[in-house]
Amino acid sequence: MTEALLPYCATHDASDAPTAADCGGAARDIAEHACQVLVNQPVNAEYRHMVVRAPAGASLAQPGQFFHLACPPGASGSTFLRRPMSVYGADPVRRTVEFLYKVQGAGTQGLATLQPGDTLDALGPLGSGFSLPDCTQHLLLLARGVGLATLSPLAAHAVARGARVTAVLSARSKALVMSAQRWRAAGATVHIVTDEDGDSDPLQLEAYLRDQHAKQPFDFLSTCGSNRLLVLLQKLGNEWDVAGQTAIEQHMGCGMGSCYACVRPFRESAGSDRLTFRRVCWDGPVFDLQETTSW
Numbered sequence: 001m002t003e004a005l006l007p008y009c010a011t012h013d014a015s016d017a018p019t020a021a022d023c024g025g026a027a028r029d030i031a032e033h034a035c036q037v038l039v040n041q042p043v044n045a046e047y048r049h050m051v052v053r054a055p056a057g058a059s060l061a062q063p064g065q066f067f068h069l070a071c072p073p074g075a076s077g078s079t080f081l082r083r084p085m086s087v088y089g090a091d092p093v094r095r096t097v098e099f100l101y102k103v104q105g106a107g108t109q110g111l112a113t114l115q116p117g118d119t120l121d122a123l124g125p126l127g128s129g130f131s132l133p134d135c136t137q138h139l140l141l142l143a144r145g146v147g148l149a150t151l152s153p154l155a156a157h158a159v160a161r162g163a164r165v166t167a168v169l170s171a172r173s174k175a176l177v178m179s180a181q182r183w184r185a186a187g188a189t190v191h192i193v194t195d196e197d198g199d200s201d202p203l204q205l206e207a208y209l210r211d212q213h214a215k216q217p218f219d220f221l222s223t224c225g226s227n228r229l230l231v232l233l234q235k236l237g238n239e240w241d242v243a244g245q246t247a248i249e250q251h252m253g254c255g256m257g258s259c260y261a262c263v264r265p266f267r268e269s270a271g272s273d274r275l276t277f278r279r280v281c282w283d284g285p286v287f288d289l290q291e292t293t294s295w
């Protein structure tokens with residue numbers, strides 16, 4: 001494990017993590033990292049942005065991967081299980097990892113109590129991230145709520161690889177729109193839609209997306225954070241014959257493929273009526289757009 005080389009984060013070898021053979025996948029460099037909190041501040045009435053200093057192995061996390069966070073006790077008490085959080089940013093040069101999280105129940109209320117200098121116990125990086133085809137020229141990202149956190153590093157990654165990125169950021173209200181500046185700074189063309197303006201409605205959004213596709217066709221599609229956006233993108237991807245991926249959320253236990261608490265049904269292949277069951281934590285959380293079943 002690379003973490004042993006790093007002085008500022010006490011880390012532990014995840015020796016009891018499932019092996020590749022246990023999990024039917026490739027070996028992954030998963031470890032429990034003691035990360036130092038640098039920033040943990042509100043971005044609006046619901047979400048907070050946390051930046052931690054992390055060992056090299058953690059800061060190499062890829063877009064779509066997540067960490068399973070041990071949450072300190074908060075106002076609603078302590079939590080037994082860790083809480084999964086997407087990588088909002090990871091910088092192997094600065095050795096930082098970022099999270100953008102909504103304060104909801106006991107776990108995230110506990111996370112919100114962390115102060116700069118405190119230690120965050122983060123297990124990861126976990127899961128399979130996005131795999132953007134090398135030839136991608138125009139990527140469409142549809143993000144809502146938590147999906148903003150998950151898709152944000154994919155936008156930056158795609159631009160760095162020379163792709164054009166059109167991003168739709170959807171929120172209940174303008175006050176809850178997050179990260180638009182960050183996405184623009186990364187090089188994405190950002191279109192904001194909100195429930196309060198009425199333009200987040202899938203029918204209106206569909207018209208906008210068709211227009212964009214007619215101007216410059218999308219050749220890869222990704223979405224996260226909304227079932228309605230998933231269904232819309234599946235329909236358009238099917239019609240346009242454009243592939244894509246989606247990252248999904250699911251309550252999970254171990255986060256490493258062992259406990260099967262996060263199993264969900266998926267189509268065996270695009271268009272198939274046959275279902276298969278996959279672990280969101282290990283086989284995902286990023287899945288083929290057309291194989292994902294809506295909920």
Ligand SMILES: Cc1cc2nc3c(=O)[nH]c(=O)nc-3n(C[C@H](O)[C@H](O)[C@H](O)COP(=O)(O)OP(=O)(O)OC[C@H]3O[C@@H](n4cnc5c(N)ncnc54)[C@H](O)[C@@H]3O)c2cc1C
Pocket residue numbers: 066079083084085086087099100101102103104105106107108109146149150248249250251252285
């Ligand atoms: C792979 C993955 C990545 C995630 N990334 C982010 C992220 O970047 N930012 C973020 O804000 N949230 C993210 N989530 C959701 C986050 O894990 C939950 O919001 C968190 O576990 C809530 O814990 P809690 O103790 O605060 O609330 P709880 O008291 O456990 O729950 C509060 C509410 O959240 C719902 N909830 C709890 N866990 C989940 C879950 N896993 N999926 C869906 N709903 C849930 C509950 O049903 C309840 O309504 C992610 C989830 C997954 C599976």
